[in-house]
Amino acid sequence: MNWGTKIVIVFVLFAGLIVTLVTISMKQDVSLVAKDYYVQEIAYQDQIERIKNYKKLGAEQLRITYDDSRSVVVITAPGNHKREGEVHFFRPSDASLDSKYALKPNGDGHQYFDVKNFKKGLWKIKISWQENGREYYEEKTLVI
Known part of the structure; x- marks a missing residue:
């Protein structure tokens, strides 16, 4: 050769x-993490203000817990139980699995989310709400 x-x-x-x-x-x-990623990025200073407002709440902060035995996510709103906003279950690896719910704690200040049908893996729970003319935002990473 x-x-x-x-x-x-x-x-x-x-x-x-x-x-x-x-x-x-x-x-x-x-695919991008969010369809309106660029719009969200431009308005990120507002998001920073929401996070600062949340941190100033102190004892009034929301608590997000995951009960593995019952496959339930519990959001606890101490103090004013009439907080209303949005709970976004965000799956970073697959946007088609994302879901949004209204934040409406019951009389005890708890709201339960059944996550038995959620795909196993990493999730981010993003909670945003408005109260007394101020906006708040909290985010927690969760492995189901």
């Missing part, structure tokens, strides 16, 4: 490798 044949074989193998890599990369999901 002469050197010209070896060059052609190396070139064909290289071209095959490139075609394989392009095919694999075209099949990958390249």
Whole structure:
């Protein structure tokens, strides 16, 4: 085998490798974390203010707990139980699994979310609400 044949074989193998890599990369999901990611990024200073407002609450902060034995997420709102807002169960790896619920604690200040049907793995619980003319935001990472 002469050197010209070896060059052609190396070139064909290289071209095959490139075609394989392009095919694999075209099949990958390249969706953004959120559909309105850029709009959210522009308004992030407002989000920083919501987080600061939440930290100033002190003893009035929401508590988020996960009861593994019952597969239930419990949000406890001490003090004013009439907080209303939104609870967003966010799956970083797959936006199609995200779900949003209204934040409406019961008379005892608890709200229960059944997560038995949620896919196992990493979730972020994002809670935002407005109270007394101020906006608040809390986020907790949870592994189900």
